[in-house]
Amino acid sequence: MTNVHQRKECNCQICRRPSDDALCRYHREAFRRLVKHYKVWKERKGFTWEQYLEGISSNEMTGAWVREVAEYAIKEGIREPSEPGA
Numbered sequence: 001m002t003n004v005h006q007r008k009e010c011n012c013q014i015c016r017r018p019s020d021d022a023l024c025r026y027h028r029e030a031f032r033r034l035v036k037h038y039k040v041w042k043e044r045k046g047f048t049w050e051q052y053l054e055g056i057s058s059n060e061m062t063g064a065w066v067r068e069v070a071e072y073a074i075k076e077g078i079r080e081p082s083e084p085g086a
């Protein structure tokens with residue numbers, strides 16, 4: 001199957017909302033929160049990035065947006081984000 005009508009703009013990899021990036025602004029924001037929250041888990045519980053993502057994606061208490069980005073990160077094999085200047 002070839003898609004000849006390849007569009008310039010892409011859609012959010014998670015919700016398919018039109019976006020100029022791999023993720024829409026909602027999921028980008030959720031990803032930002034996911035990363036921020038990770039630092040807490042890492043420090044408190046010694047979780048690795050992978051363990052954290054698993055925990056988040058299966059936690060019913062987690063907001064849907066964040067859970068979706070966690071699942072996305074697992075599926076895509078997104079590595080632990082490094083923090084510039086940290």
Ligand SMILES: [Zn+2]
Pocket residue numbers: 012013014015016017023024025026027
């Ligand atoms: Zn999205």
